[in-house]
Amino acid sequence: MKALSTLIRLHNHQLDDKRRALAEAERRLANAKAQRTALDEELVAEKRHAAEGGEGVYTYGAYLQAAKRRREAIDAGIAVLEKAAGEARDAVAEAFAELKKYEITKANRERREQEEANRIEQNLLDEMGLAMHRRNSGEGG
Numbered sequence: 001m002k003a004l005s006t007l008i009r010l011h012n013h014q015l016d017d018k019r020r021a022l023a024e025a026e027r028r029l030a031n032a033k034a035q036r037t038a039l040d041e042e043l044v045a046e047k048r049h050a051a052e053g054g055e056g057v058y059t060y061g062a063y064l065q066a067a068k069r070r071r072e073a074i075d076a077g078i079a080v081l082e083k084a085a086g087e088a089r090d091a092v093a094e095a096f097a098e099l100k101k102y103e104i105t106k107a108n109r110e111r112r113e114q115e116e117a118n119r120i121e122q123n124l125l126d127e128m129g130l131a132m133h134r135r136n137s138g139e140g141g
Contacts, residue, residue, distance in 0.1 A: 004106045011099040018095045022088035029081040036074045043067055 046067075050060035 001106070001109060004102060004109070008099065008102045008106060011095065011102055015092065015095040015099050018088065018092045022085070022092050025081065025085040025088045029078065029085050032074060032078045032081050036071070036078065039067060039071055039074065 043064075046060065046063055050057050
């Protein structure tokens with residue numbers, strides 16, 4: 001049983017590590033999506049500024065090209081991060097399933113051991129009751 005408890009602790013630790021990795025992957029993905037949102041808001045503001053006239057009209061085209069390249073880079077990063085987050089989720093699910101397998105095995109062993117101890121105790125109590133019955137009924141023993 002000690003070996004099983006050790007395996008459970010080991011798998012619990014591994015699951016915690018994988019959960020931390022998943023949290024980090026999701027944090028990085030959220031940051032990339034926030035960058036995308038910020039870029040979109042910046043584009044709207046620049047378009048409004050260019051529409052108002054002034055110097056912004058002349059630089060808007062160059063800005064738009066640069067923003068398009070930034071958006072493509074961010075989108076590519078988001079795709080990579082989404083894949084990494086998906087893999088991290090899969091790793092957490094796999095580690096959780098593995099941990100559960102050991103926990104269920106341990107619980108089943110403990111249940112069987114308790115049932116065996118209860119059976120032995122019941123047999124002992126039955127023998128004691130039978131001996132008392134014989135003594136009280138005068139059968140001797």
